[in-house]
Amino acid sequence: MLEPLPKGLIATMSLTSCESMKGFAVEDPVAYAFSHPEAKRILRAVLEKGGQGFEEVRAQVGIEHSETFHRVVRKLAQFDLVAVRAAPGAKFRKHRIPMVLEPTAKTERLVRVLHQLDQVVVENGAIVGQRTVQELAVL
Amino acid sequence: MTNLILGPSKWRRGYRPSLPEWVADYLPERGRPPKGKVLSPLGVRRALVGLLERAGCDATLMELHQRRTGETYTGLFHRLVRELPVERFLLYWPYGSQRPGLDVELGFLLTRLEDGVQLDVRVLVEAGAKAAGKIGGGDFVSLEPGRRTHYYEDLIEYRCSVVEWEDYPALCNAILRHGTVDP
Numbered sequence: 001m002l003e004p005l006p007k008g009l010i011a012t013m014s015l016t017s018c019e020s021m022k023g024f025a026v027e028d029p030v031a032y033a034f035s036h037p038e039a040k041r042i043l044r045a046v047l048e049k050g051g052q053g054f055e056e057v058r059a060q061v062g063i064e065h066s067e068t069f070h071r072v073v074r075k076l077a078q079f080d081l082v083a084v085r086a087a088p089g090a091k092f093r094k095h096r097i098p099m100v101l102e103p104t105a106k107t108e109r110l111v112r113v114l115h116q117l118d119q120v121v122v123e124n125g126a127i128v129g130q131r132t133v134q135e136l137a138v139l
Numbered sequence: 140m141t142n143l144i145l146g147p148s149k150w151r152r153g154y155r156p157s158l159p160e161w162v163a164d165y166l167p168e169r170g171r172p173p174k175g176k177v178l179s180p181l182g183v184r185r186a187l188v189g190l191l192e193r194a195g196c197d198a199t200l201m202e203l204h205q206r207r208t209g210e211t212y213t214g215l216f217h218r219l220v221r222e223l224p225v226e227r228f229l230l231y232w233p234y235g236s237q238r239p240g241l242d243v244e245l246g247f248l249l250t251r252l253e254d255g256v257q258l259d260v261r262v263l264v265e266a267g268a269k270a271a272g273k274i275g276g277g278d279f280v281s282l283e284p285g286r287r288t289h290y291y292e293d294l295i296e297y298r299c300s301v302v303e304w305e306d307y308p309a310l311c312n313a314i315l316r317h318g319t320v321d322p
Contacts, residue, residue, distance in 0.1 A: 023162065024307070029316065053277050073274075074305075077302050078316065085295075092281070092295075095284050095288075096279070097295060099274060099277060106316075
């Protein structure tokens with residue numbers, strides 16, 4: 001039995017509500033996370049070990065350019081898939097403060113729901129067909 | 140769950156951002172500014188409320204509520220937080236705004252955070268060509284020093300999450316995601 005989807009995670013952002021939004025394209029976090037290899041790697045790193053600084057995570061996922069890394073993190077933060085917070089105990093010095101990346105409740109829930117969906121697909125392989133792509137292998 | 144969208148109400152004297160006109164489409168018809176007039180930060184916050192409501196989420200501003208007889212603004216703020224109830228505070232932090240009154244509201248949140256109360260506060264900071272704050276080299280840098288940003292910085296020190304947005308489509312997408320309920 002699947003857990004109910006968190007309100008707003010997928011259900012309230014259905015195509016119907018996307019179409020009714022004026023002036024801007026509503027972006028889909030799930031589609032972004034799964035179509036963007038860097039996003040998947042960052043999500044995995046943050047889920048495995050939250051509380052790391054930007055440079056530690058960037059080194060771990062092997063993204064060479066800090067701007068590329070930052071652009072993806074910014075998008076994940078906008079989607080509420082990664083929380084960007086001050087490092088514990090850090091204080092502003094000359095208007096600067098070190099930040100860390102943490103998973104959000106929504107990310108953890110999303111990954112759990114997706115794994116459950118994945119399990120259903122695996123268990124019903126005879127009906128839905130064998131998959132050729134393991135989208136969740138990285139999460 | 141209700142989101143309370145906090146933020147400034149006016150732009151700094153002489154500053155007018157280039158705001159896309161469609162933002163005003165999320166305001167009720169009677170609240171829309173005349174064509175060609177830039178929305179105030181208060182207008183933007185009202186539009187963000189409209190956007191969240193269209194997505195089926197509850198959101199409000201303190202400015203949308205009337206004080207009861209004998210009630211102070213402080214009393215109004217605390218009543219809304221208690222009665223709605225407000226469970227998430229979304230702070231709209233654009234570049235180039237005036238914020239003296241906002242400091243008081245942030246003070247209410249900071250007092251509770253200082254007392255160890257867990258509050259869900261998300262700081263949505265403009266980080267585009269005109270940036271109020273930006274992350275660079277793994278640090279958040281507050282880019283309006285001298286403009287009374289200490290209380291925003293305090294929220295960040297209390298580990299409220301920071302969301303950068305580079306333009307209004309990005310802000311609207313972020314509001315849609317952060318204004319929805321976590322299970």
